[in-house]
Amino acid sequence: MASATEPPQQQGGWLEERLGLAAIRAFLAHKTVPVHAHTLWYYFGGITLFLFTIQVMTGTLLLLYYRPSPAEAYESVQFIVTRVQFGWLIRSIHSWSANLMILSAFIHMFSVVFLRAFRRPRELTWLSGIALLGLALAFGFSGYLLPWNTVSYFATKVGTDMAAAVPVVGHNMARFLRGGNDVGGATLTRFFGFHVAVLPGITTMLLLAHLALVQKHGMSSPRWAVEEYRRKGQSVPQMPFFPNFFLRELMAWYAALGVLGSLAAIFPWELGLKADPFAPAPAGIRPEWYFLAPFYTLKLIPSHVLVFEGELVGLAGFGLLALWWVALPFWAVDRKGVERTRWVTGAGVVLLAYLATFSALGYWR
Amino acid sequence: MEEPRRNLLRWLLGGGLSASLISFLYPAFKFMNPPDIPEASVNEVSAGKVQDLKPNTGKIVKFGSLPVLLVRTTETEWSAFSAVCTHLNCTVQYKESSHQIWCACHNGLYNLNGQVVSGPPPHPLEAYSVHIRGDEVVVSRRA
Ligand code: FES
Numbered sequence: 425m426a427s428a429t430e431p432p433q434q435q436g437g438w439l440e441e442r443l444g445l446a447a448i449r450a451f452l453a454h455k456t457v458p459v460h461a462h463t464l465w466y467y468f469g470g471i472t473l474f475l476f477t478i479q480v481m482t483g484t485l486l487l488l489y490y491r492p493s494p495a496e497a498y499e500s501v502q503f504i505v506t507r508v509q510f511g512w513l514i515r516s517i518h519s520w521s522a523n524l525m526i527l528s529a530f531i532h533m534f535s536v537v538f539l540r541a542f543r544r545p546r547e548l549t550w551l552s553g554i555a556l557l558g559l560a561l562a563f564g565f566s567g568y569l570l571p572w573n574t575v576s577y578f579a580t581k582v583g584t585d586m587a588a589a590v591p592v593v594g595h596n597m598a599r600f601l602r603g604g605n606d607v608g609g610a611t612l613t614r615f616f617g618f619h620v621a622v623l624p625g626i627t628t629m630l631l632l633a634h635l636a637l638v639q640k641h642g643m644s645s646p647r648w649a650v651e652e653y654r655r656k657g658q659s660v661p662q663m664p665f666f667p668n669f670f671l672r673e674l675m676a677w678y679a680a681l682g683v684l685g686s687l688a689a690i691f692p693w694e695l696g697l698k699a700d701p702f703a704p705a706p707a708g709i710r711p712e713w714y715f716l717a718p719f720y721t722l723k724l725i726p727s728h729v730l731v732f733e734g735e736l737v738g739l740a741g742f743g744l745l746a747l748w749w750v751a752l753p754f755w756a757v758d759r760k761g762v763e764r765t766r767w768v769t770g771a772g773v774v775l776l777a778y779l780a781t782f783s784a785l786g787y788w789r
Numbered sequence: 790m791e792e793p794r795r796n797l798l799r800w801l802l803g804g805g806l807s808a809s810l811i812s813f814l815y816p817a818f819k820f821m822n823p824p825d826i827p828e829a830s831v832n833e834v835s836a837g838k839v840q841d842l843k844p845n846t847g848k849i850v851k852f853g854s855l856p857v858l859l860v861r862t863t864e865t866e867w868s869a870f871s872a873v874c875t876h877l878n879c880t881v882q883y884k885e886s887s888h889q890i891w892c893a894c895h896n897g898l899y900n901l902n903g904q905v906v907s908g909p910p911p912h913p914l915e916a917y918s919v920h921i922r923g924d925e926v927v928v929s930r931r932a
Pocket residue numbers: 582874875876877878879892893894895896897908909910
């Protein structure tokens with residue numbers, strides 16, 4: 425125990441004495457990553473994190489010029505992409521990175537499902553991850569409105585009106601989201617606040633919790649890999665997290681950055697037309713790809729199903745589906761603690777198939 | 790003697806903390822709920838000159854803060870509906886080719902009486918009245 429009279433420790437020097445670097449080094453030396461045929465999937469959590477930091481950085485830059493009011497929002501984004509040096513690139517990266525981040529989060533989630541990494545004791549890691557995915561979608565939904573163009577205006581009308589269909593509290597929820605009875609200036613201001621303050625705050629806290637949980641439980645090895653090595657009388661080989669896995673992850677980030685940079689530069693994100701509350705919804709309107717599946721489902725549901733209105737049925741369906749998915753680690757084992765392997769894989773395949781086909785149909789029809 | 794005292798203190802502390810928490814959260818919660826802004830109620834608006842809208846075309850007119858779809862069906866026939874789709878709030882348009890009202894968002898179709906023909910909208914569009922005063926088209930709310 426150090427006291428005022430004790431001479432300073434010489435070993436390790438000034439920083440060591442103040443930061444306790446040896447403990448950090450020891451901690452890093454202990455963390456390992458399992459090596460098996462599917463190690464590849466371990467990279468996607470990190471890629472999602474990397475793209476999130478890109479979002480924070482480019483978002484901060486965009487804040488220097490963006491103005492959140494219906495009279496100025498569109499014009500300010502136009503100013504960014506036409507007048508500000510590299511403005512088009514920063515905005516394009518922000519939009520592309522948002523999409524790639526959600527894609528990578530989805531890949532991360534499905535890999536966790538198929539490798540069954542959500543098993544006990546990692547239920548909370550799963551729940552925090554799902555909550556983070558929900559936040560990413562909320563980021564996407566709120567950010568989509570900010571350029572105040574026609575498509576985003578109607579997407580927000582439809583999205584917030586779905587909230588209004590929730591029984592009892594729906595009306596107030598929709599009013600809370602819109603900041604009034606309909607989508608307008610108040611909605612834009614609110615969404616801006618959500619997008620740059622509320623969501624980043626919650627996300628940062630949850631992200632830290634998620635990472636702490638991953639740290640605490642270590643990386644999960646798939647059961648088949650454990651069995652395979654046990655038969656040989658071994659345990660699953662591990663590579664040190666630092667520097668081995670870390671450097672590989674860094675390479676993955678480089679690759680992601682390459683993809684992101686090329687997409688952003690070759691296909692600059694469009695701005696579209698300024699929103700006009702007195703213009704009809706344009707033909708061919710559709711949301712971002714990650715909302716295409718529910719969008720197409722809504723298109724298919726007829727006006728009434730039995731005595732219920734179609735939108736209510738759709739909403740109830742999405743709600744139940746989400747609940748069932750969130751609860752995955754809890755129904756993935758039966759009462760005796762036996763894993764329902766087939767059920768989990770089946771559920772994953774069915775959900776993936778639904779998302780893929782309905783997104784494709786929503787895109788092309 | 791010790792136990793009841795301890796319980797009382799626990800209650801006081803817990804109650805005090807909850808009370809302060811509620812007194813912080815209540816105003817914050819109320820603050821988030823947007824105030825009602827009363828809108829001047831509009832009962833009729835001018836939708837321009839008769840000759841401005843060709844037969845078999847439609848246009849959106851501003852009815853206060855609401856969009857209303859005005860359709861000139863033939864030379865002499867006019868109709869008007871709330872342009873807010875009853876499904877999920879998109880703004881509808883007149884389809885000249887099929888003489889129907891169409892919502893691009895989820896492909897909802899209404900006929901020229903505002904009734905749903907196909908697609909997800911659950912209710913008909915609210916109808917408005919159209920009058921011609923001289924060469925001016927006037928749209929008004931139905932009584
Ligand atoms: S909003 Fe009109 S059909 Fe869905």
